[in-house]
Amino acid sequence: MAHHHHHNHSHSHAHPDLKGRNLLISIFLNIAITVSQIVGGLISGSLALLSDALHNFSDVLSLVISYAATKLGKKKACKEKTFGYKRAEIMAAFVxxxxxxxxxxxxxxxxxxxLFQPQPIESNLVIWLSLIAIAGNGFSVLLLKKDSEHNMNMKSAYLHLLTDMMASVxxxxxxxxxxFYQIYWVDAVLTMAIGVYLIYMGYDLLKESTKVLMLFTPKTIIIQDLVESICTIDRVKNVHHVHIWQLNEDEVHMEAHIDFVEDIKLSQFDAILEEIEEHLYHKHGINHVNIQPEFDKCDSKSVIVQD
Structure with missing residues (x-):
């Protein structure tokens, strides 16, 4: 018996149109930066500029993916797609x-x-183009910062831009x-440092988005505590066959079988279900609950059942 009681719209969904607009601005800024860096890199012979252009091009792709995901995420559910495209942003974050x-x-x-083959480079062009890239990426970073704190997809786009700004620095x-000093090896050392930071940040986001895609239980929820707390509700005998997963940034779903101590009426079950939903939402942040009521049914009473 499913019951969609709470729709917890997080901060990141307060202004989705603004989010899309900010991404679009960042996409056009990065296309301009990428083109200027490719041209500048070829003219000056700077491998640093060309590698920065490659990084910027990956930013353009990541921003396009993020933009498409925010648009898809707003599409309504239908008979063929009963969840709609609610996982689009998580997929974008993973990619x-x-x-x-x-x-x-x-x-x-x-x-x-x-590092092993430093080459003389037309440094004036490198300096000017890197300043343009810093300004463009810096502006994009500021545009996406607020949304990145509440949304994995926006965080992935934000990290691409932030690291690109650092690469330009x-x-x-x-x-x-x-x-001024003809020190050609410093560029390689700084690039190495940025690469390490990029892997550190990217791995963390990759791990979090993988957990959501694999339907792992959110780390903030301890299933045993949750089951014990439901069992304190009047007439509940046992909670078993529990599944808890995160659909996207805003929705945590739970399904479970509940044994009742007596053969209750549907109207009584509805009242208890309301109490269970309130409890799960306020204590555990679960906003979609699906409960199968049972009485004296012979099935496994384990909390986790391998389907």
Whole structure:
């Protein structure tokens, strides 16, 4: 007997149109930065600029994926898609986190090669283009910062832009040191450091989005405590066959079988169900509850049953 009682709309859904608009601005800014860096990298012979352009291009792709996911996420459920596209943003976060790690590995590989073969570079062009990239990415980072705190998809886009801004800072520092001191190895060292940071941040997001996609129980919920607390409700004898999963950023679902101490009427069950829902929502943050009521049924009474 399913009951959709609470719809907990988190902070990230307060202004989805604004979220989409901010992503669009960031997409166009990054396309402009990428094109200017490719042209500048080819003219100046700077591998640093070309690798930064590659990173920026990955940003464009990640932002497009994030934008598509925010649009899809708002589509309504239908007979063929009973959950709608509610997992689109989690999928986008997973894809973006994975590409973040891949880009980091490519950057680090290039940095190692550059370390052994430093080359003289047209540093003035490198300095100016890296300043443009810092300004563009810095603006995008500020646009997405607020939403990134409440939404995995936006966080993945935000991290792409933040790390790209840091990569551009590294290119700028490298350009200045090359211009005034002819120190060509510093660019490679800074790129390595950014690569390490990228892997650290990307792995964390990859792990979190994988847990959601694999339907793991959210780490804030301790199932044994939850079951024991439901059993304190009047007329509840036993809670078993429990499944708890996170559908997306806003929705945590639970389904379970509940044994009752007596053969109660449906109207009585509805009243108890209301109490269970209130309890689960306020104590455990579960906003979609599906309970199968039972009385004297011969089935496994284990809390977790392998289906």
């Amino acid at each position: 973006n986190a994975a590409t973040l790690v891949v880009v980091a590995i490519i950057l680090m590989k290039e940095a190692v090669e550059r 590294a290119v700028l520092v490298g350009g200045i040191l090359m211009k």
